[in-house]
Amino acid sequence: MKAYIIKRTGQMILIIFLISIFTFMLVSLIPGDPVYAMLGQEVSQEEYKRVFHELKLDQPIIHRYFSWLAGAVQGDWGQSTQFHKSTLEIINERIPITLFFSISAFIISIPLGILFGVISAVYRGKPADTAVTLVANITACLPQFWIALLVMYVFAMKLGWLPSYGFTWFHVDPVTAIRQAVMPLFCLALGGIATVTRQTRSSMLEVIRQDYVRTAKSKGLSQRKVIYVHALKNALIPVITILGMRLGSMLAGSMFVESVFNIPGMGSLFVKAIQSRDIPVVQACVLVTALVSCIINLLTDILYAVVDPRVRFE
Amino acid sequence: MEHLLELKSMETCFKTDGQLVKAVDNVSMYLDPGEIIGIVGESGSGKSVTMMSMLQLIGSPGKVTGGEVYIRGNEKNMLEYGPNSEEMRHMRGGKISMIFQEPMTSLNPVLTIGYQIQENIMEHLKVDREEAKKRAIEMLKLVNIPDPQDRFDYYPQQFSGGMRQRIMIAMAMSSEPEILVADEATTALDVTTQAQLLEMIRDIAKKTNTSVIIVTHNLGIVARFAERIYVMYSGSVVEMADTKRLFADSEHPYTRALLRAIPRLDDPKERILIPIEGLPPNPASRPEFCPFYERCEYRMDRCRECSKPGLQEIEKGHFAACHLSEAEKRMKAEEIAAKEIKKAPASKAGEEICLDVKNVRKYFPIYKGMIRKKIGDVKAIEDIDFYVRKGETLGIVGESGCGKTTLARCIMRVYKPEEGKIVFNGTDIAGFSDRQMHPFRKKISMIFQDPFSSLDPRQTAESIVGESLILHKLVKNREEYGKRVDELFRIVGLDPALKYRVPHEFSGGQRQRLGIARALSSQPDLILCDEPISALDVSIQAQIINLLEELQSKLGLTYLFIAHDLAVVKHISSRILVMYLGRVVEIADCEELYSNTLHPYTRTLLSAVPVADPLVEETRERVPIRGEVPSLTNRPAGCPFHNRCDKAGERCRREIPRLLDAGENHQVACFLYNQ
Numbered sequence: 001m002k003a004y005i006i007k008r009t010g011q012m013i014l015i016i017f018l019i020s021i022f023t024f025m026l027v028s029l030i031p032g033d034p035v036y037a038m039l040g041q042e043v044s045q046e047e048y049k050r051v052f053h054e055l056k057l058d059q060p061i062i063h064r065y066f067s068w069l070a071g072a073v074q075g076d077w078g079q080s081t082q083f084h085k086s087t088l089e090i091i092n093e094r095i096p097i098t099l100f101f102s103i104s105a106f107i108i109s110i111p112l113g114i115l116f117g118v119i120s121a122v123y124r125g126k127p128a129d130t131a132v133t134l135v136a137n138i139t140a141c142l143p144q145f146w147i148a149l150l151v152m153y154v155f156a157m158k159l160g161w162l163p164s165y166g167f168t169w170f171h172v173d174p175v176t177a178i179r180q181a182v183m184p185l186f187c188l189a190l191g192g193i194a195t196v197t198r199q200t201r202s203s204m205l206e207v208i209r210q211d212y213v214r215t216a217k218s219k220g221l222s223q224r225k226v227i228y229v230h231a232l233k234n235a236l237i238p239v240i241t242i243l244g245m246r247l248g249s250m251l252a253g254s255m256f257v258e259s260v261f262n263i264p265g266m267g268s269l270f271v272k273a274i275q276s277r278d279i280p281v282v283q284a285c286v287l288v289t290a291l292v293s294c295i296i297n298l299l300t301d302i303l304y305a306v307v308d309p310r311v312r313f314e
Numbered sequence: 315m316e317h318l319l320e321l322k323s324m325e326t327c328f329k330t331d332g333q334l335v336k337a338v339d340n341v342s343m344y345l346d347p348g349e350i351i352g353i354v355g356e357s358g359s360g361k362s363v364t365m366m367s368m369l370q371l372i373g374s375p376g377k378v379t380g381g382e383v384y385i386r387g388n389e390k391n392m393l394e395y396g397p398n399s400e401e402m403r404h405m406r407g408g409k410i411s412m413i414f415q416e417p418m419t420s421l422n423p424v425l426t427i428g429y430q431i432q433e434n435i436m437e438h439l440k441v442d443r444e445e446a447k448k449r450a451i452e453m454l455k456l457v458n459i460p461d462p463q464d465r466f467d468y469y470p471q472q473f474s475g476g477m478r479q480r481i482m483i484a485m486a487m488s489s490e491p492e493i494l495v496a497d498e499a500t501t502a503l504d505v506t507t508q509a510q511l512l513e514m515i516r517d518i519a520k521k522t523n524t525s526v527i528i529v530t531h532n533l534g535i536v537a538r539f540a541e542r543i544y545v546m547y548s549g550s551v552v553e554m555a556d557t558k559r560l561f562a563d564s565e566h567p568y569t570r571a572l573l574r575a576i577p578r579l580d581d582p583k584e585r586i587l588i589p590i591e592g593l594p595p596n597p598a599s600r601p602e603f604c605p606f607y608e609r610c611e612y613r614m615d616r617c618r619e620c621s622k623p624g625l626q627e628i629e630k631g632h633f634a635a636c637h638l639s640e641a642e643k644r645m646k647a648e649e650i651a652a653k654e655i656k657k658a659p660a661s662k663a664g665e666e667i668c669l670d671v672k673n674v675r676k677y678f679p680i681y682k683g684m685i686r687k688k689i690g691d692v693k694a695i696e697d698i699d700f701y702v703r704k705g706e707t708l709g710i711v712g713e714s715g716c717g718k719t720t721l722a723r724c725i726m727r728v729y730k731p732e733e734g735k736i737v738f739n740g741t742d743i744a745g746f747s748d749r750q751m752h753p754f755r756k757k758i759s760m761i762f763q764d765p766f767s768s769l770d771p772r773q774t775a776e777s778i779v780g781e782s783l784i785l786h787k788l789v790k791n792r793e794e795y796g797k798r799v800d801e802l803f804r805i806v807g808l809d810p811a812l813k814y815r816v817p818h819e820f821s822g823g824q825r826q827r828l829g830i831a832r833a834l835s836s837q838p839d840l841i842l843c844d845e846p847i848s849a850l851d852v853s854i855q856a857q858i859i860n861l862l863e864e865l866q867s868k869l870g871l872t873y874l875f876i877a878h879d880l881a882v883v884k885h886i887s888s889r890i891l892v893m894y895l896g897r898v899v900e901i902a903d904c905e906e907l908y909s910n911t912l913h914p915y916t917r918t919l920l921s922a923v924p925v926a927d928p929l930v931e932e933t934r935e936r937v938p939i940r941g942e943v944p945s946l947t948n949r950p951a952g953c954p955f956h957n958r959c960d961k962a963g964e965r966c967r968r969e970i971p972r973l974l975d976a977g978e979n980h981q982v983a984c985f986l987y988n989q
Contacts, residue, residue: 211419217371218414219434219485220407223398229433233424308424309469 001305008301012294019290020072023283024065072287078280082273087280090269091288097167098258098265102250105185109192110243114236116193117200121235122227124205132197140194145256148187152260155183165262184261188253192246199242204235237308244300248293316386317344318525319410319493324381326360326367328597335597337363337376339549342625345493347386350519350526352540352557354533356851358594360549361529365495369406370397385409386492408438411486415498417479421470427454428466431485438489453484457514476507476942483511487518494519497529504713505878506939509922512539531852533576534881534924537561538931545569548594548605551625555632557928565634565643567612575856577885579925583905587885589856593821604637609853612638612646663706663888667737668840668872669725674698674734674744676717676724680947692946694720695896698734699973702840707866707873709887709904711880711919713943717896718876722842725874726760727751739839756786756836763845765825769817775828776813779803782836802831806861823854830861834869842874847882859886880923884908889979892916895954896946898973902980912982914959953985961986 035043035051043051056064071077077087120132139147156164162179170177207213208231216230254267262268266285273281305311326338338360345351355361367378370393383392385405395401414420422430431450435441441449447466454462457480470478479499486494496515500508512528516539519526528540536543536557543560545553545568553566564570574588592609595601604610604617617623617637625633628640638646675698677691695717702708712718723729725736727743736744743754759782762768769778780799782788789795800810806827817825826846833841843862847855863886865871877883883890890907892900892915900913911917918939925931941958944950950957956966965985973983 211414211416212422214371215414215420215482216422218369218406218412219437219489220403220405221433221437222403225433230422230425234422237424310423310471 004305005298005302008298012298015294016287016291020069020287021065023286023290024068026279026283026286072283077284080273080278080281082276082278082281087284090281091266091284094264094266094269095288097263098251098254098267101181101184101188101254101257101263101265102247104181105188105192105250106243106247108185108189109196109246112189113193113196114200114232114239116197117239118204118227118232118235120197121201121204121208129201133201136194136197136201139190140198142191143256144187144191144253145260147190148183148257148260151183151186167261167263167265180261184257184263187257188250191253192250195242195246196239199239200235203238204231207231207235210234233307237304240300240303240307243303244296247296251289251292317384318347318349318386319345320382320384321364321368322382322384324364324367324383325379326363326372327377327379329375329377330598333598336600337549337597338367340624341381341546341549341551343544343551343554345525345527347492348520348523348525350516350528350539350541352528352530352536352543353546354530354536354543355546356531356594356853358548358597359546361546362497364546365412365497365527365529368392369410369412370402371406404438407434407491408489409491410493410495411489411491412495412497413479413482413486413499415501417475417482417502420482421478423470426467426469427473427481427485428468431481431488434485435488450484450488453488454481456487456518457481457484459484474942476503476511479503479507479511480514483515483518487522487524490522491524493525493527495527495529498531499528500535501530501532504943505880505922506713506918507942508535509924510939515539532924533572533852533926534578537926537928538924545572548600549597550605550622550635551633552606552636553634554625559632561927562929563632565628565632566606566636567610567638567643568606569634570647571609571611572852573926576852576926577856577859577881578927579881579884579908579920579923580927580930581881581885585885587856587859589860590853591857593823593854604635611650612636612643614638614642663703666704667701668704668739669702669874670735670737671698671700671721671725672735672737674721674724674731674736676720676729676731690947693896693949694946695724697970697973698898700891700898700901702872702874704839704872705866705870706888707875707886709883709890710874710876710893711878711883711890712893713878713919715895715943715946716893718893719844720896721893722760722844722874722876726758726842727754756782756788757838758840758842759833759836759838760842760844761826761829761833761846764849765822765829766817766849768829769825771817774814774816775803775808775820778817778828779813779831779835782832786836788836798835802835805834805865806831807857821854822850823857826850826854826858827861830858830865834865838871840872840874842876844876845878846875848877848879855882862886880920881925892919895943895949897954897970898981898983899955900980900982900984901973902978902982906978906980910978910980912976912980912987913955913984914961914986915955953983 035048052058056067075088079085080087080090083090116132116136120129123129152164155162162183166180168177168180213226213231216226254265255271258265258267259271266288269281270285273285321341321343324338324341325336327334328337341360341364353361363372363376366372368383370378372378378393381393385392388401392402392405421427428447428450431453432443432446435446435449436443451462451466454465459465459477459480473481494515500511503511512535515526518524528536530536540557542556543554544551545566547568553560553564553569560569561573564573571590575590577587590609595605595608601607602621603619604623607613607617610617620637623635623637625635627633675696676694678694679688680690680692681687682689698721700708710718710721720729724731727746731744734744735742738754738758743751776799779802780795783795783798789798799813803810803813808824808827808831817828820828846862847858850858859882862873866873875883875886884904887904889901889903891898892913894915900907900916907916908920911920918937921935921937922939925934939958944957952968953959953962953966953971956962959966963985971983971985973981976982976987
């Protein structure tokens with residue numbers, strides 16, 4: 001198990017390294033001159049040269065990469081051209097908000113998704129299953145930003161129950177914080193619930209037919225034990241894969257949802273940085289997102305080994 | 315006397331295509347305390363479904379639609395309680411435990427075996443966790459699991475198939491049940507493991523006075539272990555009698571036909587298998603009259619006109635479901651006996667050698683780590699030496715993992731052996747490239763084990779059979795192709811009109827015929843039959859065995875017949891080769907091998923096979939075998955069999971015995987003889 005974690009961590013470091021190369025290359029990949037992008041088209045020759053030199057664009061690319069990497073490792077990700085602040089500082093402000101939304105939505109969606117999935121698998125073909133499957137299928141297809149706009153239109157504009165934008169930390173103003181968080185969380189969690197429900201249902205149906213479930217039933221165990229101890233633990237193995245992917249797509253979803261609800265998180269920062277070609281921030285956002293995704297994947301794989309002993313002994 | 319368990323008029327239906335199909339039709343049976351009974355029948359006869367119905371384990375789309383189940387100590391019909399009621403759950407697992415067919419999948423892979431046994435004990439014996447653990451470990455000890463204390467926390471996949479089935483037995487017995495149902499419990503296992511397990515079940519049952527129901531398709535097993543037998547056919551019990559009477563004096567035409575269709579280990583060489591023609595009726599279109607009518611040799615017009623016969627007591631304790639009277643049956647039996655039975659003339663093996671395998675070795679590398687470093691070898695087969703004459707059948711027997719299939723694949727040149735010669739019709743093909751091999755491919759073909767997965771589900775029967783005709787340019791035009799395919803269909807006894815169907819429209823036996831037609835299409839000299847009948851029902855097996863024998867004498871084919879069923883191998887082969895752990899341990903002519911068995915492994919193997927005759931079983935000497943087949947990566951030094959052999963000496967632990975002549979065309983690899 002220990003060797004397994006070490007091996008996976010090693011692979012993760014390799015992946016991050018490759019992504020860092022790609023991220024760095026972004027500067028050269030983006031169309032247009034980074035200096036113009038930073039300062040606008042009307043700059044004097046001297047100004048251009050100064051910034052060109054400041055950005056170290058006159059040095060060889062390998063050299064630039066390693067000095068960039070050295071800086072990045074130490075937390076020096078350069079100055080944001082848009083906010084005129086250090087990128088690290090901006091990321092530090094934004095990241096907790098996005099993590100708060102992603103993780104809360106994630107935590108809400110898993111138990112609900114699993115519960116709905118189990119219900120619809122156990123009552124296969126009955127009205128409960130039909131209803132759950134129908135709703136899950138529809139919601140899984142709806143684009144997140146569309147749901148965001150819809151709930152905003154209904155609850156903020158028509159009914160006026162909830163504020164349409166903004167973010168407040170819970171410890172600052174609990175009431176406002178909850179009122180502001182309800183809609184974004186709902187939008188972020190909905191897709192997760194639908195996907196987890198569908199995956200749980202199908203893997204549960206698969207597992208219920210297995211011989212060991214028949215064995216468990218033949219032992220005279222109660223229906224509850226058969227389903228929650230014997231079947232569910234097996235059915236959750238494919239669900240874990242979905243969970244890892246879900247958390248990744250939550251980060252992607254935060255871009256839309258944060259933009260719609262005007263929440264100052266990583267998602268909206270990313271969108272803004274791309275629009276204004278704020279390269280240091282884009283680089284930082286890509287790197288942070290990659291890092292988070294890799295950590296999630298690592299956790300997923302470890303979780304696999306915890307749930308499924310077959311992985312452990314391979 | 316009050317019975318321990320009684321089923322009355324059980325009826326179970328399955329809903330398929332909106333139609334209710336009776337899988338179990340009016341089945342009644344009983345079981346007395348301490349008794350071991352057998353339920354035999356082919357697949358689809360309803361034997362397992364009856365057991366599952368009794369325990370209310372039938373899931374949708376099946377439904378128990380009628381009947382009564384009584385168990386001693388409870389006045390009420392158990393079927394009146396719901397499937398998840400307290401009473402039913404107490405009976406299921408508490409009073410009646412069940413062991414299933416597939417040991418590899420019957421235990422939950424994500425829970426430790428200890429937990430799974432403990433759970434059963436806590437549920438039924440109402441003891442606390444500690445107490446349950448103690449008992450679980452005791453149970454593991456009882457079924458001979460080494461180091462039960464440590465193994466308690468192991469997961470199922472850390473055990474071999476035989477061990478898992480022992481764990482299943484431990485679990486089933488842990489709740490102190492009154493009845494143990496073994497539903498094809500040993501079917502998936504090797505013969506020696508099978509014998510070990512069934513003996514264990516019997517010993518434990520006798521010690522604890524538990525009654526046992528053995529559900530199986532294998533008549534040998536019930537002959538050896540059961541005291542009383544129910545024979546089922548197409549959802550009904552057709553005959554019931556105590557074991558000796560059933561085998562000595564069977565009454566129902568189906569039972570009689572079965573006994574004539576199965577090969578036995580103690581058969582004389584010239585015994586003719588008489589297959590039961592046709593197929594069991596499809597339950598959806600089962601006739602109103604006797605379901606065996608269509609295939610029955612005893613049938614009379616009366617059988618068609620009357621409704622389905624019920625069980626009648628013929629003599630005390632012997633029931634059969636047949637309309638015919640004793641006198642009528644006797645008359646018919648004489649008629650049948652008088653009928654001339656044509657046996658394919660035994661093919662004459664010439665002196666010419668068709669295949670000569672010398673010193674063949676095949677290892678599979680084991681890789682590990684990210685850079686796939688080679689860390690060792692799976693020594694699949696080593697020092698393989700044998701020859702096959704033209705027109706003869708060489709049987710290859712051995713348990714799973716002994717290298718039979720690897721050997722076949724080396725001869726087919728799917729694998730390239732690391733070392734050795736494979737001389738086929740005078741040419742050494744061992745080192746040939748694919749291109750060099752091409753002209754030889756059509757001369758060696760193969761019949762596969764599983765007729766369900768070895769045929770492409772999307773190809774029509776015609777193109778399956780005709781593929782190699784085109785591949786090897788054996789036909790000139792479309793017309794000739796059609797003619798040849800029709801001819802091949804007829805040769806294997808299929809109607810050429812069926813050739814536009816796809817495999818799933820055929821029955822198992824028909825599919826195997828297709829497989830044979832495919833193998834024959836390129837007019838091969840040598841056919842490798844890799845367990846060609848083990849996936850088929852007993853009544854169909856005889857048809858295929860006879861077909862293979864007939865084809866051999868007609869076409870002068872040479873067979874390599876690989877199987878684990880020794881009775882079948884003995885029936886079809888002229889010589890037999892026994893393999894153990896990748897090595898040849900004994901080769902001899904068929905009769906010689908069975909009458910003068912030399913190698914200790916062959917001896918245990920033969921004695922493990924039950925014979926479908928309780929009288930023979932009683933007098934047979936049993937050679938017990940200990941332990942399990944070691945894995946190929948962990949092959950013992952010296953003789954591969956030494957750690958399971960009673961006669962092993964110091965030399966066996968050090969040296970590998972070579973295959974040497976022991977006279978009478980008999981070769982054996984054992985230090986006890988000639989070395």
